[in-house]
Structure formats: C-alpha cells, structure tokens
Amino acid sequence: MNVLNWTVIISNLGEAIEQLAEIEHQLERGALPTPEQFEVQIQHAFHHLNFAWNARYVSTEVFSRLTDQQFHEWGAYPTDLETL
Numbered sequence: 001m002n003v004l005n006w007t008v009i010i011s012n013l014g015e016a017i018e019q020l021a022e023i024e025h026q027l028e029r030g031a032l033p034t035p036e037q038f039e040v041q042i043q044h045a046f047h048h049l050n051f052a053w054n055a056r057y058v059s060t061e062v063f064s065r066l067t068d069q070q071f072h073e074w075g076a077y078p079t080d081l082e083t084l
Contacts, residue, residue: 008055012051047075
C-alpha cells in the first residue's frame with residue numbers, strides 16, 4: 001500500500017503557494033511582469049504542484065537524492081490526473 005509523503009507534499013505546495021502569492025503581490029503593486037516573466041513564474045508554480053503530485057509516494061530519502069531524470073519526470077504535468 002502506498003503511503004503519502006506529506007513532507008514532500010507540504011514542501012512543494014508551500015513553494016507553489018509562495019510563488020503564486022509573489023505574483024499576486026506584484027500585480028497588486030502594479031508591477032506587471034512581462035509575458036516572459038509571467039511564464040517563468042507560472043512554470044515555477046506548476047513545477048512544484050506537479051512535484052507535490054508526482055512525488056507524493058516517494059520516500060524523503062529518495063526525494064533528497066533526486067536525480068536529473070526524476071527532476072524532469074516529477075516536474076512534468078501528471079499523466080494520471082483526469083483533465084476537468
């Protein structure tokens with residue numbers, strides 16, 4: 001039985017929330033990003049949301065020794081989520 005790794009999930013959700021809050025505060029201040037800056041910011045938030053989902057069953061030990069391949073796999077949009 002798979003056990004959710006809440007440490008990995010919380011860490012990545014926190015990073016995504018932090019990035020989204022940064023975007024929100026930037027917009028509220030009227031400091032509008034360029035389209036390229038906005039794309040990078042959103043990619044960063046998605047990256048952490050994807051990690052929270054894709055690495056949700058990975059042990060903290062495995063997560064702490066992340067390989068380049070895992071970085072790309074876990075950072076990609078999940079293939080096991082049904083599109084709404």
